[in-house]
Each structure stands twice: as C-alpha cells, then as structure tokens.
Amino acid sequence: MEKYKLNQRKPCKGIISVLIVLMVSACQPLANSEEDMDTGEYFKPEGHVMELKTKESFEIRNGRIIYIEHCAPCHGATGKGDGSYYASGLEPKPRNFADPEFAESVQDDYLFEVIWKGTAAFGKSPYCPPWGGTLKEEEKVRNIISFLRTLTLHAKPK
Ligand code: HEC
Numbered sequence: 001m002e003k004y005k006l007n008q009r010k011p012c013k014g015i016i017s018v019l020i021v022l023m024v025s026a027c028q029p030l031a032n033s034e035e036d037m038d039t040g041e042y043f044k045p046e047g048h049v050m051e052l053k054t055k056e057s058f059e060i061r062n063g064r065i066i067y068i069e070h071c072a073p074c075h076g077a078t079g080k081g082d083g084s085y086y087a088s089g090l091e092p093k094p095r096n097f098a099d100p101e102f103a104e105s106v107q108d109d110y111l112f113e114v115i116w117k118g119t120a121a122f123g124k125s126p127y128c129p130p131w132g133g134t135l136k137e138e139e140k141v142r143n144i145i146s147f148l149r150t151l152t153l154h155a156k157p158k
Pocket of ligand 1 (some may be wrong): 018067070071073074075085090092093094095110114115119124125126127128129131145
C-alpha cells in the first residue's frame with residue numbers, strides 16, 4: 001500500500017514541477033517585453049533619429065538604461081557632458097561621449113578599466129567614481145560601452 005501511494009505521488013510532483021517551470025518561463029518574455037525596454041528611447045541623442053526605426057540590440061538598450069540612471073546626471077542624457085551636475089561647475093567637465101575624437105582615441109578595454117576603477121585610478125580627477133562596486137557585473141559595464149559607441153556612430157577606435 002505504502003509503495004502504491006509513493007508511485008501515485010511521483011507523477012503528481014512531476015506535473016507540479018513542470019507547471020512551475022512553465023509559469024516561470026511564461027513570465028520571462030513579459031519582463032523583457034518591447035514595451036519595458038522601449039523606455040530608453042526618450043533619451044535618444046539628437047541626430048540619431050534614423051536609428052529609432054531599427055531594432056537595437058539588448059546590450060545597447062540595457063546599456064542606455066544603466067547609463068541614464070548612473071551616468072547621465074553628469075555626462076548628460078545625450079552624452080555631451082552636460083548633465084545637471086555640469087552646471088554646478090565640475091572642473092574638469094564630465095567627458096563628452098558625443099565627441100568623435102574621444103571615441104576614436106579610446107579602445108573598449110580602456111573604457112572598461114576607467115569606468116570600473118574610476119578616473120582617479122588613471123591619474124585624472126576623482127569626479128568619475130569607480131563603478132565596479134556599484135554595478136558589480138562586468139557585463140553591465142560592457143553594455144554601457146556598447147551604448148556609448150552609438151553616440152558617435154561613425155567613430156571607431158584607432
Ligand atoms: C559625479 C559626476 C559623474 C558621474 C555620475 C559619472 N561621471 Fe564619468 N566623468 C566625470 C568627470 C568629471 C569626468 C572627467 C574626469 C577627468 O578627466 O578628470 C568623467 C570622465 C569619464 C570618462 C572618460 C575617462 C577619460 O579617459 O577621459 C568615462 C569613460 C566616464 N566618465 C564614464 C562614466 C560612466 C560609464 C558613468 C556611469 C556609470 C559615469 N562616467 C558617471 C563625472 C562623472
């Protein structure tokens with residue numbers, strides 16, 4: 001009798017597990033739905049209107065969302081270094097990411113290091129803090145860099 005009961009319960013457990021997995025995976029696409037991710041478009045830099053019509057990669061969209069939250073207050077929503085703190089007279093000014101000369105002068109690996117460790121670690125001012133501790137995941141910094149590269153679409157690192 002005991003054995004029979006056990007056998008009866010196993011498939012039931014199996015069905016419940018399958019249902020849980022299905023419910024969880026059904027929620028996934030909702031969390032990443034187009035609507036959720038589209039919020040970043042409000043901050044699309046001027047001059048790149050055409051790009052709105054094309055599908056952006058997840059990396060770029062994610063990068064923009066993180067950028068707007070953590071970097072835009074100083075670097076500005078369009079990356080020109082004119083965020084709200086800019087007016088308060090930071091000297092040197094936050095880097096202008098829309099400047100193709102800057103984009104051409106830096107490799108992604110350098111950008112990663114300077115964002116992760118902060119500008120002071122590279123003999124610059126201490127105004128750009130080390131972001132590694134806040135963002136924690138290297139992928140997030142890589143995503144920001146993908147977004148930064150869209151601000152100067154034609155500039156490639158030399
Ligand atoms: C409190 C204001 C502030 C915030 C917030 C901020 N930055 Fe900066 N950032 C600066 C300033 C000021 C500089 C210029 C530092 C210098 O040249 O000494 C700078 C410079 C930089 C540079 C250029 C380094 C170089 O070699 O010239 C990068 C890249 C950068 N910031 C990335 C970021 C990213 C990514 C974020 C968000 C995760 C961010 N910053 C948030 C103020 C800020």
